[in-house]
Amino acid sequence: MSLSIISRNLIKKYGNSKALDDINLEIKGGQVFGILGPNGSGKTTFLKIIAGVLEATSGEVLVNDLDTNKDRELVKEIVGYVPETPTLYESLTPREFLNFVASVRGINEAKFKERAEKFCSAFSLTDNLDEPIGSLSFGTKQKVAVIGAMLHDPEILVLDEAMNGLDPKSSKILKTLLRDFSSRGKCVIFSTHIMEVAEDLCDRLAILYKGKIITEGTLEELKRASNDTNLEDIFLGVTGQDQIGNIVETLKEAMKS
Amino acid sequence: MKKLDFFLSRRLMIEQRYQALKSNQTFLRNVQKSKNSGKYVEKFVLRSYYGICFFFTIFSLLISAEYLINGTSGFRPFTDSQIGFVIFLYALVVSASSSFFFLSSLNSERLIEPLAILPVKISPYMISLSWFMFTGSATFFIIFPPIVISVLFFHTYLSIFFGIIWGGILIFTGFSLSSLIFIFLNAKRKTAVRKMRNGLSNALKLLAFVAVFSVFDLSLYFPQFVDYVSPNLYGTVRYFVPILGLRYIVFESNPTFYSILFSSISTCIYAVIALLLFMFSSSSITKLMMSNVNSTKNTFSGAKKGFRVKSKGTALVEKDIRIVTRKMQNLTLMLLPLFFTLPTVFSIYATGTVGTLNPSSAYLGLLSLLIISASFYSMQLIISEGDGLENLRILPLTDWDIIKSKLKTGLIIFSIFSIPIIIILVGIIRAPDDFLIEIDLAIGYIFASIISLSWLLRKIPKDAMTVNFYSFNGSLGIIFLFGVTAISAGIFPILAILIYTFLSYSIFRDPYVFLMLIFIFNVTALYLISMKYEK
Structure with missing residues (x-):
């Protein structure tokens, strides 16, 4: 059975407003898939549904043939999810938090020890392991969340702007790890606002705007379709946000007055 | 106090209330629906303020009624009961505990941070004013009902004057005590002291909490204690014993020149002490909160080493x-x-x-x-x-x-x-x-x-x-x-x-x-x- 994420006619509503509107998408194993979109476009909602954290209002999302609405616990067992903001237990230490995650996930102790030590060392977290999470910087909390999501070596890794706050070394390590993940046939899906990261890392990309996927494909396919040479211009073009020159001029005038 | 100080304190109060409400989905939906979400939040905060005042009033009325009615012999003056002790002690306990939660929430939600970066001189009373705008002023509604009852039933008109001042003394003292405890528990110390503090702080917090509530519980359910001590406060001494003497200061139904004189002297002395304590604690807590903005490094002395898997x-x-x-x-x-x-x-x-x-x-x-x-x-x-x-x-x-x-x-x-x-x-x-x-x-x-x-x-x-x-x-x-x-x-x-x-x-x-x-x-x-x- 090959790994895949399939979204069919996915709709997610909050009250009367649609956060996701008829999303159809297929992501295969061995791919790093990037989700781009302006703030409020529905990226986080989409990723949370894939991770089994949120329920879809209608339509379906299949993760390895498991329905995220019906088989949520099973989906969560094979998915590693890093939320947009690392909301961890502030009164626990990173060590206690990782012990908690490993215990709930039932990871073999020897494997857990080895992975935790290596991850903490790679992400320079060893010195902060016994400090309360509440006292850590945003970036350090993000490292704890990333390690927590990878400890059980998930089949599918879902990262919501996981590069935010990471220092260059940790960011580089994470990118390498994501590549390694996909090279082992696993599926990586992540959202980012950093176009360079998306260009550098993604095999395929989708751009979400107001809850709809407005374009999807490899970077080359997107370039060909839009006649733009870089992802930033493609993104701004398809989301109708390409009038930046005028906006900047207006702002310059406002600053002078 | 400048207009800016009021503005910042009000903002802080609304933010603190918003933090408490933000995970209520109905509230959030209504905020999103409203045309002016800022105004909606402010109105909601105001409504919840009225709700708390109403709750305190009803609660206080119920307690007061219990002490007012004296079996078959009709009403008894509050001077003959321990209502003064119970109600004012309750105001002190509520003020102290709600202040502590208020300060903890400012600290844990990092609500001071946005203000700390503003290029304005922060008033030493910004936090205390913010506390008073919602929590502190609402607590006064615990005091009002027995005062009104006493004035209406027993014509103790001086109750209005002494009652409100003593209410203020205890409510502000509640804030001062909480602030000082908060400062003690959160002040930066050397590592050795900090380790010791980590071990003791929770036990100390718990002990203080138990002590305060035990006194209140005892006074409510074992009134014999207060009934025994209070009438035995002899002569002028009774006017100078904090809280226990309030039945004579606030609810005196037959005031004499000397009772008014001693009540006034006692009230002045305690008001000055409470004011000084409040000024000191207000400026100290503001200083601490401002200095804590970027430094929260801490460790748990009891944290276990090693990676372990359990069930x-x-x-x-x-x-x-x-x-x-x-x-x-x-x-x-x-x-x-x-x-x-x-x-x-x-x-x-x-x-x-x-x-x-x-x-x-x-x-x-x-x-x-x-x-x-x-x-x-x-x-x-x-x-x-x-x-x-x-x-x-x-x-x-x-x-x-x-x-x-x-x-x-x-x-x-x-x-x-x-x-x-x-x-x-x-x-x-x-x-x-x-x-x-x-x-x-x-x-x-x-x-x-x-x-x-x-x-x-x-x-x-x-x-x-x-x-x-x-x-x-x-x-x-x-x-x-x-x-x-x-x-x-x-x-x-x-x-x-x-x-x-x-x-x-x-x-x-x-x-x-x-x-x-x-x-x-x-x-x-x-x-x-x-x-x-x-x-």
């Missing part, structure tokens, strides 16, 4: 115990059921015929402790998840996993609290020593907790990634929760009473039959509900 259940319970015991707010709230129920339990036992109380009465006497603990712990253990709720949503956990872990944690805390009580009841008051009572209580607690936990989990919106008091519709939700728990805990005793009454007319007259019936009902219900969830 899922143990890991969840360990996590629950840690998040409860490491946060003052969570820890103190876990103690509240004791303060609500202990006086009732003690008074039932104390007024019963010592040593002859039968087991069924003993069980029913402890039922209030069970109902309040089961509902309160269930709610508190879920609320203590806070933003961490998202972690439970991410991990492969079922509702039953969460219910079981919260249940075990609650049971551990319930046992820690109830075992000393049972020892006291059995050892000191000589209540009937029957193991079946404890067994029935424990099983009843488990069953009632499962019902209340599952009710609470259903109430949290599926999209919510955080949980707090308002996730369950605030006070209304709590009333429903208590109702649900009371029904689940009370239905079997009621059934048992009916059957026992029927049986007692025929052959059985042994009260232990009653306990056995409850045992059978509870165990059966527990088995059925566990089977349902295990599926």
Whole structure:
């Protein structure tokens, strides 16, 4: 059975407003898939549904043939999810938090020890392991969340702007790890606002705007379709946000007055 | 005070209230729907302020009425009762505890940070003013009803003057005391001192909390103490004893020149002391909060080294115990059921015929402790998840996993609290020593907790990634929760009473039959509900 994420006619509503509107998408194993979109476009909602954290209002999302609405616990067992903001237990230490995650996930102790030590060392977290999470910087909390999501070596890794706050070394390590993940046939899906990261890392990309996927494909396919040479211009073009020159001029005038 | 200081304090107050409300989905939906969300939030805060004032007024009226009515002989002046002591002490306790929660929330939600970067000189009274705008001023509504009653019924017009000033003295002192404790617990110290503090701080916090509430509980339920001490305050001394002397200062129905003179002198002295303390604590807490903006590095002296894997259940319970015991707010709230129920339990036992109380009465006497603990712990253990709720949503956990872990944690805390009580009841008051009572209580607690936990989990919106008091519709939700728990805990005793009454007319007259019936009902219900969830 090959790994895949399939979204069919996915709709997610909050009250009367649609956060996701008829999303159809297929992501295969061995791919790093990037989700781009302006703030409020529905990226986080989409990723949370894939991770089994949120329920879809209608339509379906299949993760390895498991329905995220019906088989949520099973989906969560094979998915590693890093939320947009690392909301961890502030009164626990990173060590206690990782012990908690490993215990709930039932990871073999020897494997857990080895992975935790290596991850903490790679992400320079060893010195902060016994400090309360509440006292850590945003970036350090993000490292704890990333390690927590990878400890059980998930089949599918879902990262919501996981590069935010990471220092260059940790960011580089994470990118390498994501590549390694996909090279082992696993599926990586992540959202980012950093176009360079998306260009550098993604095999395929989708751009979400107001809850709809407005374009999807490899970077080359997107370039060909839009006649733009870089992802930033493609993104701004398809989301109708390409009038930046005028906006900047207006702002310059406002600053002078 | 400049206009800017008022503006910043008001902003801080609204932000603090917003933090409390933000996980209420109905509130958030209404905010999104409203044309001017800022105005909506401000109006909502104002409405909740009126609600709290109303609640305090009703609560205070109920207490005042109890002391006003004197059996068959009509009304008695407040000078003849300990209402002054109870109501003013209550205002002090409410002020101190709500101030502490206010300060903790400013600190934990980092609400000072946005103000600290503004290029303005922050007033040393910004935080205290912000506290007074909502919490402090609302607490005054505890004081007003007895003053109004005293003026209307006994024409003690000076009560208005002395009552309001003394209300102010105690409410502001409550803030000062909380601020000083907060400063003591949060001030930066050298490593050695900090390690020692980490070990002692929770014990100290707990002790202070227990002491304050014990005094209040004792005054409410064992008034003999106040009745004994207060009239024995002789001559002018009575005007200078804080709180205990307030029945003479505030509620004097036959004032003389000397009583007014001494009351005025005493009031002036305490007002000056309270004012100085308030000024000192206000500026100190502002300084501390401003200096804490970028430095929160800390360690837990008890944190365990090494990476370990435990069973899922143990890991969840360990996590629950840690998040409860490491946060003052969570820890103190876990103690509240004791303060609500202990006086009732003690008074039932104390007024019963010592040593002859039968087991069924003993069980029913402890039922209030069970109902309040089961509902309160269930709610508190879920609320203590806070933003961490998202972690439970991410991990492969079922509702039953969460219910079981919260249940075990609650049971551990319930046992820690109830075992000393049972020892006291059995050892000191000589209540009937029957193991079946404890067994029935424990099983009843488990069953009632499962019902209340599952009710609470259903109430949290599926999209919510955080949980707090308002996730369950605030006070209304709590009333429903208590109702649900009371029904689940009370239905079997009621059934048992009916059957026992029927049986007692025929052959059985042994009260232990009653306990056995409850045992059978509870165990059966527990088995059925566990089977349902295990599926």
